Amino acid sequence: MPLVRGVIYAAIGFAIGGSISLGITNMTGEDYKEPMIVLGYVFAIIGWLMGVGMWKIWGREWFGKSTVNDPTGGWERYLKFNTDHKVIGIQYLATLAVVFLLAGLLAMGLRAELADSGQNVFTKNTYNTTMSLHGIMMIAVAVAAVMGGFSNYVLPLIIGAEDVAFPRINALSFWVVPPVVVLLLLTPLFGGFDFGWTAYPPLATQAPIGGLLFELAFLTFGISSILGGLNFIATIITQRAPGMTWGRMPIFAWSVLAASIISLTATQWVAYGMLMIIFERVFNMVFFSPPGGNALLYEHIFWFYSHPAVYIMILPAFGAELEIISHFARKPIFAYRWVVRAFAAIVALSFVVWAHHLFTSGMGEELAVPFMVLTELISIPTGIIFLSALGTVWRSKLRLKVPLLFALAVVFNFAIGGLTGIFLADVATDIALQDTYFVVAHFHYTIMGGEMFAIFAAGYYWFPKITGRMYNETLGRIHFALMFILYNITFLVMFIPGTVGMNRRVAEYPPEFEAMNLIVSIAAFGLGLSFLPWIYNMLNSWIRGPKAPDNPWGAKTLEWQTSSPPPLENFKVMPTVTGDPYGYGDESVVHARFGKSSPSSQAAPAEGD
Amino acid sequence: MTAALIWVLLTVVAEFALLSLNLFGDAATKQGQFIDDAFILLMALAIPVFTFVVTMIGYVVIKFRADGDELEDAAPVRTHKKWVGSWLIWTTLLTIVVIIYPGYVGVQELRETHEEEADLTVNVTGRRWQWSYEYEGRAVSLFAKDDMLILPNDSLIRFYVTSEDQDVIHSFWIPAFRMKIDAVPGLTTKFDVNTTKIGNFNDDVNFRVQCAELCGRDHSLMFTRVKVVEPAEFEQWIADQAA
Amino acid sequence: MTIHVPNVNHRFDPLTINRLGLWLFLVSDASFFIALLSSRVFVSGTSTPDEINQVLGLSLTVLLLLSSLTAYRAEVAAENNDMSHMKNMLLATMGMGILFVFGVGYEWYEALQHFPPSTGFGTVLFTLTGVHVTHVATGILTLGFVYFRVRKIETIGDNLFAVEGAVKWWHFVDVAWVFIYPTLYLLK
Numbered sequence A: 001m002p003l004v005r006g007v008i009y010a011a012i013g014f015a016i017g018g019s020i021s022l023g024i025t026n027m028t029g030e031d032y033k034e035p036m037i038v039l040g041y042v043f044a045i046i047g048w049l050m051g052v053g054m055w056k057i058w059g060r061e062w063f064g065k066s067t068v069n070d071p072t073g074g075w076e077r078y079l080k081f082n083t084d085h086k087v088i089g090i091q092y093l094a095t096l097a098v099v100f101l102l103a104g105l106l107a108m109g110l111r112a113e114l115a116d117s118g119q120n121v122f123t124k125n126t127y128n129t130t131m132s133l134h135g136i137m138m139i140a141v142a143v144a145a146v147m148g149g150f151s152n153y154v155l156p157l158i159i160g161a162e163d164v165a166f167p168r169i170n171a172l173s174f175w176v177v178p179p180v181v182v183l184l185l186l187t188p189l190f191g192g193f194d195f196g197w198t199a200y201p202p203l204a205t206q207a208p209i210g211g212l213l214f215e216l217a218f219l220t221f222g223i224s225s226i227l228g229g230l231n232f233i234a235t236i237i238t239q240r241a242p243g244m245t246w247g248r249m250p251i252f253a254w255s256v257l258a259a260s261i262i263s264l265t266a267t268q269w270v271a272y273g274m275l276m277i278i279f280e281r282v283f284n285m286v287f288f289s290p291p292g293g294n295a296l297l298y299e300h301i302f303w304f305y306s307h308p309a310v311y312i313m314i315l316p317a318f319g320a321e322l323e324i325i326s327h328f329a330r331k332p333i334f335a336y337r338w339v340v341r342a343f344a345a346i347v348a349l350s351f352v353v354w355a356h357h358l359f360t361s362g363m364g365e366e367l368a369v370p371f372m373v374l375t376e377l378i379s380i381p382t383g384i385i386f387l388s389a390l391g392t393v394w395r396s397k398l399r400l401k402v403p404l405l406f407a408l409a410v411v412f413n414f415a416i417g418g419l420t421g422i423f424l425a426d427v428a429t430d431i432a433l434q435d436t437y438f439v440v441a442h443f444h445y446t447i448m449g450g451e452m453f454a455i456f457a458a459g460y461y462w463f464p465k466i467t468g469r470m471y472n473e474t475l476g477r478i479h480f481a482l483m484f485i486l487y488n489i490t491f492l493v494m495f496i497p498g499t500v501g502m503n504r505r506v507a508e509y510p511p512e513f514e515a516m517n518l519i520v521s522i523a524a525f526g527l528g529l530s531f532l533p534w535i536y537n538m539l540n541s542w543i544r545g546p547k548a549p550d551n552p553w554g555a556k557t558l559e560w561q562t563s564s565p566p567p568l569e570n571f572k573v574m575p576t577v578t579g580d581p582y583g584y585g586d587e588s589v590v591h592a593r594f595g596k597s598s599p600s601s602q603a604a605p606a607e608g609d
Numbered sequence B: 001m002t003a004a005l006i007w008v009l010l011t012v013v014a015e016f017a018l019l020s021l022n023l024f025g026d027a028a029t030k031q032g033q034f035i036d037d038a039f040i041l042l043m044a045l046a047i048p049v050f051t052f053v054v055t056m057i058g059y060v061v062i063k064f065r066a067d068g069d070e071l072e073d074a075a076p077v078r079t080h081k082k083w084v085g086s087w088l089i090w091t092t093l094l095t096i097v098v099i100i101y102p103g104y105v106g107v108q109e110l111r112e113t114h115e116e117e118a119d120l121t122v123n124v125t126g127r128r129w130q131w132s133y134e135y136e137g138r139a140v141s142l143f144a145k146d147d148m149l150i151l152p153n154d155s156l157i158r159f160y161v162t163s164e165d166q167d168v169i170h171s172f173w174i175p176a177f178r179m180k181i182d183a184v185p186g187l188t189t190k191f192d193v194n195t196t197k198i199g200n201f202n203d204d205v206n207f208r209v210q211c212a213e214l215c216g217r218d219h220s221l222m223f224t225r226v227k228v229v230e231p232a233e234f235e236q237w238i239a240d241q242a243a
Numbered sequence C: 001m002t003i004h005v006p007n008v009n010h011r012f013d014p015l016t017i018n019r020l021g022l023w024l025f026l027v028s029d030a031s032f033f034i035a036l037l038s039s040r041v042f043v044s045g046t047s048t049p050d051e052i053n054q055v056l057g058l059s060l061t062v063l064l065l066l067s068s069l070t071a072y073r074a075e076v077a078a079e080n081n082d083m084s085h086m087k088n089m090l091l092a093t094m095g096m097g098i099l100f101v102f103g104v105g106y107e108w109y110e111a112l113q114h115f116p117p118s119t120g121f122g123t124v125l126f127t128l129t130g131v132h133v134t135h136v137a138t139g140i141l142t143l144g145f146v147y148f149r150v151r152k153i154e155t156i157g158d159n160l161f162a163v164e165g166a167v168k169w170w171h172f173v174d175v176a177w178v179f180i181y182p183t184l185y186l187l188k
Ligand code: HEA
Pocket: A198, A310, A311, A313, A314, A356, A357, A375, A376, A378, A379, A380, A382, A383, A384, A386, A414, A415, A417, A418, A419, A421, A422, A424, A425, A426, A430, A433, A434, A435, A439, A442, A443, A446, A447, A450, A451, B049, B090, B091, B092, B094, B095
């Protein structure tokens, strides 16, 4: 019943916060609505968190009272504030799968509208709201599904820990996500928000109440990813199994560490961006309008987060991809150390390239060249990831299971996504391509083709570990084939309207571009249907699938050395790491021993160059 | 060896296809032609990289696949100095090339005319959801949605772009010219074009001013038809308007 | 009912892990303040109106620095298990903190007359001080909770991190002000 209690407490919280605000606005004579929503929401969130169990597990402690924490139990444990990282991982994955399907259905709506040049399915305003909702919901999935979902489940296992460093903060970072989803889904009832996922003011400051809900949602979501990043960094530093030196750490853990550094620091900026808009709305401040204010301020602050954010999405995806490729190629990750260096370089560069989204914004002209140069430098470390993937499969023994198929598709798709990024990074070509469908195709190639495919790879790969059951391989292959082909048709063709002069974020467009859009729409509907075998496979296998062995893939990383699904404390006997996890074809490398171990083996040097 | 051959073959075919296609029609300005050439060049450079990835994946999947269910390990090659080294060198070289040309050179190219005196200066103002134009020194302004923006061919045209103070951000884009710049309240931005081609909206939709920054409900309809005419015809039109 | 005490760790004790967590959080929040400070030049350039109350600004700064000193004394006392001194110092810190909040309140009262939030400088002033004073409030609240917990106990025991953490947080909030003060008052 924690959920019900959460909702009730949230309602009470809203009533309290709302009345305080009403009291104040009554005195000052300001418009009451927006302040009431903001303050009410703050209190509602607190009520919600306390209701779902934070009070029992955590809050009492602040007042010097005893706390009770019981993360065990049947299915109810998924419906309350629970500190077990495996439960939290599943909570994230389930929530985000729903969000993904909803956002995907919205995309189907977009494609229906865009199938011909006129206006048919939506009015212009609802089109904009639909488009913006699709964008922000998908971004939320992209940011949180690998980090919140898979890293939460897998990271402690893969480094041989019992849990994350701060289990309660971990639970907190999940439980602020449902309010985000609820807020976003409520926006259409409050006039929607018609400013895209980027929310540029002054448009965003003038939008209806729905816009305010969007800003509160994005802000809350930011808090979640900050706390998540903090937790993963602390976990990786402090919770690795004895003997797991940095050189023996699985690449997935490295990628999560890299992404966490970004989400710990950069996310604060988008929080500030949202706060500025909220302040401008609620307190009539003038950040963005002349005289005094400057609309470019927001663009800089927003992209200072949102560019690094794309690497929060893609880095763990790369990590999962390389992890899977190595285990299915039965060959060590090629140039492991260079990959780690590449992650470090990408993190560093990601903070200094944001203005490549502003080449046409009217920012200072002298900024264009430095930002172009820095942006294009990112292709060098990103290229290393490709080298590693291709070097690993070369002369390997590939087992073409579904996870590997998806992982190889990531390499293919992201090559297109990344290379088209270079066209956008070049100032001259970007001036023509900015805000056209070329950009839309670019980021669907990087996010969906790169990250989402990696998420599906990870989903199939870790499915047996998470559920204790096997998925159906044939259905998986069907899903892969359909999704890969239809995805590529959809988004490859989408580059064309971009180059011939169709801008994004429009519900109607010149009839000359109709044919290509129709192809895209048809392929997109097929793409949508290709998820049906996936949905069926996942649900059916989870309930009825054959029992999975502990280590169906014969992989060497630690998460496969415990039962499927793992017990509450992850390992019955804690592991001691004695070598790197990619010792395929090399009997002398043993990743871990369980039980008593000889400390001398810990001193062995790490492998790879 | 085989893989290398396939790669070369694929690359040649793809490059050939690229050069024989006309991707976007001709740009109507000098700057636009540079941008189109830059695009083609980037494509030409991207193709070998992409075909390399494709060849590798395809080849590997066919050649090195392990059938059967027993687990069989491959030879444990962890790294290979020469491969890593040459990969780094090649990607760095490529990056440097694109940074210099079309990157740096492109920026200079687009700014080349900044010091010159323009043949025609147009002050553009964005407002939801319509553009207005003022021909500087010609006593002609266009305000109505249905007006057609007439511009002279073979001229250096300078656009100063802004948005009304209490309005939102728009973006002034003429697809046929390939150029765009945002219209920001409180800020004046500009770009230059050297027109090189006669054309008009009725023959080519890309002769239009299109707002390219989401600005709310009628963002998609925030466009003006454009017509580029001979300079003499342009002067005639100006004279008619002023009269 | 089973009580799950995560056997956190193999090599690090809980105190170290908590310290690490706090430091990470400070790094993150520092990033927020950088964003905050950088927006100042965008919104109202580097101009500072003459009406701003320089005396008040300077007094607030001095007050906050003093409170940092007492906070530091509290931490040292906690480490030495000198409970009564620690409690006094905690109270003193909170007292100065509350004074600071009132000082900012007065500053706002004056600012509303000269530069309300709807002007460029008002926007900056209210945002910077507003965000900062919220931090101060959380600092006072945290110190309050800590005080509440230690008020009756004889030895510090498990509560050392509580004191240390609250004090570190307080120092952080003070350092943030040290950057905000010149950005707001002294830029010309
Ligand atoms: C996961 C998400 C993701 C990733 C990883 C990337 C990666 C990159 N992106 Fe992308 N991008 C987005 C998501 C992403 N992007 C989104 C969402 C937007 C639009 C937001 C909006 O406006 O709504 C966007 C927009 C965007 C723009 C702004 C366009 C505009 O609005 O005008 C630019 C401009 O520079 C850009 C560039 C790049 C570059 C250079 C990379 C590089 O990191 C790519 C590097 C990779 C490679 C180059 C390929 C592999 C390398 C090799 C095989 C080596 C050899 C190659 C060379 C030497 C070139 N992106």
